[in-house]
Amino acid sequence: MSNAYDVIIIGSGPGGYVTAIRAAQLGLKTAIVEREHLGGICLNWGCIPTKALLRSAEILDHANHAKSYGLTLNGTMTADVKDVVARSRGVSARLNGGVAFLMKKNKIDVIWGEAKLTKPGEVVVGKMTKPVVEPQNPVPKGVKGEGTYTAKHIIVATGARPRALPGIEPDGKLIWTYFEAMKPDFMPKSLVVMGSGAIGIEFASFYRSMGVDVTVVELMANIMPVEDVEISTFARKQLEKRGLTIITEAKVSKVEKGANSITAHVETKDGKIQTITADRLISAVGVQGNIENLGLETLGVKTDRGCIVIDGYGKTNVPGLYAIGDVAGPPMLAHKAEHEGVICIEKIAGLPNVHPMDKAKIPGCTYCNPQVASVGLTEAKAKEQGRDIRVGRYSFAANGKAIALGEDQGMIKTIFDKKTGELIGAHMVGAEVTELIQGFVVAMNLETTEEELMHTIFPHPTLSEMMKESVLDAYGRVLNA
The missing domain is CATH 3.30.390.30 (FAD/NAD-linked reductase, C-terminal dimerisation domain)
Structure with a gap:
């Protein structure tokens, strides 16, 4: 039957689409289910478009220091937020189309819709829900959609989404996630960034280059807490030299909303509270796995702290069901998802000498300045x-x-x-x-x-x-x- 596959992958982010390509290379009849846009968050709203924004920021930084290179610019170098965002979105759209080409080239069926696991070996795909953000490239005509599909092996690669703190939930207007921060319709004059992981620091760096007054609030003693203390301390000094204000060992305990601004109540470890009024606040306090509404409970899939529990080869506790990438736990990085997916599918295919993921050898990168x-x-x-x-x-x-x-x-x-x-x-x-x-x-x-x-x-x-x-x-x- 046409709806039967060797492998079905739920989610087309870096982990999902790379796994699908490797599966096809190994001769497995493969389908991928996607509810929003090919390439997932990384390609459309994460890794790639943020680097395009940061490249614009880098060029602006260099231009503003042209004199130190013996150069004189005739005229004032300014940033047009509309054009900067348009370039970033264009880069993303180009790669989104590239993933569609790769699916077609490798004869991978793309099934559009919302996937649900109903029993082992079966995926029921419902109609596409309204995406969090509209895809840049429309869904091609003539592709598969709603229906029941079967596969001996099903791989969950549904990724993650921004984590929200109770009482400080993003509203899309005054409190932003990376979705809104990536495509602002105006350049704020001031900004509070809550969280100093890779996402928070990259946006703080970008907006500072754009001339925004940026304050970063971090709960831990050091920014970029996963990094070596000596490195993060050095980075902090350089960021502060660029004009960023950084407050560590502190938390945003409350946010008051005005008509077109916010006031953040920042509580330090000694219990003192200071208020910071800014045009916008970016919530960058981490991400959480997309495990809801998949039917995991029906199948009895084991989860832990919002992620699917797997072994070193992506296997869950349910035979024939696997998980890779952000939904399978940290580190939540695109390159980890890709490699994890290749390990998973090569183990499924019975290749010899397939080794489990060694998380000690996964590099981490933050593209701030x-x-x-x-x-x-x-x-x-x-x-x-x-x-x-x-x-x-x-x-x-x-x-x-x-x-x-x-x-x-x-x-x-x-x-x-x-x-x-x-x-x-x-x-x-x-x-x-x-x-x-x-x-x-x-x-x-x-x-x-x-x-x-x-x-x-x-x-x-x-x-x-x-x-x-x-x-x-x-x-x-x-x-x-």
Whole structure:
């Protein structure tokens, strides 16, 4: 029957559509169910369009400091919010169309509608609900829709959505999530950002570049709490130099709404409260898995803290049912979802030597100015584990390429196991570190030691030379410092 498949994937975000392509490559008859837009949040309202916004911000920052490069701009450089947003949405739309092409190329059926698990091996697809945000590309004609579909293997890849705090729920006007923050119809003069994870800091950085007065409120002692403290402390100083106000060990306890502004009541750890009035507030206090209305309860699927519980290969406690990506728990990153999906489908297909996900080797990147990137253990975590470690550091201020770029504020930090020489952590802050981190990710996956890194030839002049110098520093052999 035409509605029977080997694999059905619910959700077409980075995890879902990549898994579908790999399934098709392995000869499995594959369908993907999507209720809103191909590419999911990442492509349409997350990773990609935010980077387009941040690129506009970067160009503006450089233009505003043209004199330091010996350049004079004739006229005033200004940001047109409508055009900046239009460029971001155009980038997203182009990639959204690219996913549709890949589905067609790989002969993957796209089923449009709301999926529900009714019994093992069966998915009932209802009509498309009104999406949270309208898709940029219309649903193609002639594709599949409502109906009952069967598959031996069903993979849930429904992603996540912004978490809301009780009493401070986003309203789309005065209190924004990343949806509204990504497509403002005007540029606010002032802004409070609640939360300093990757989403919060990236938007804080973008809006500050656009000339907005930004205040960041973070509950923990350090911004970007998952990062190495030394790196996050450095990043904080640089962000504050750019004019951001950052309040840590504090929470927004209440928000009063005016006609066209908000007043945030910020409570510090000592119980004192200060009020901050701003045009808008961005709620960036994390995301939560989309596990509702899927029929998980009917099938008895085990969940924990709003996410589906899986093993290292994406299997749930229900035979034939799997989960990948954000809905399967942290770290909630697109590249984790993609790799998790490939592991899952290759295990389903019976490929040999399929290894479970090693979360210690998943890199994290924050695209603020300055950028932050990391992989592996922080210094504090390594010490908590009782590891005897060597730590190396190298400053951008000593690197020729960084100085030539006018980007000499940053550092690279490497952490090694003293006994074995194993690289167990790498942490960076500064220009283009999100492009550099993959070098250390590859090294960790190959179980590279400090000796092998020391004997690796890095090109000159490049920012990457600092990676080697950081390794050398850990062993008292740094050359250019």
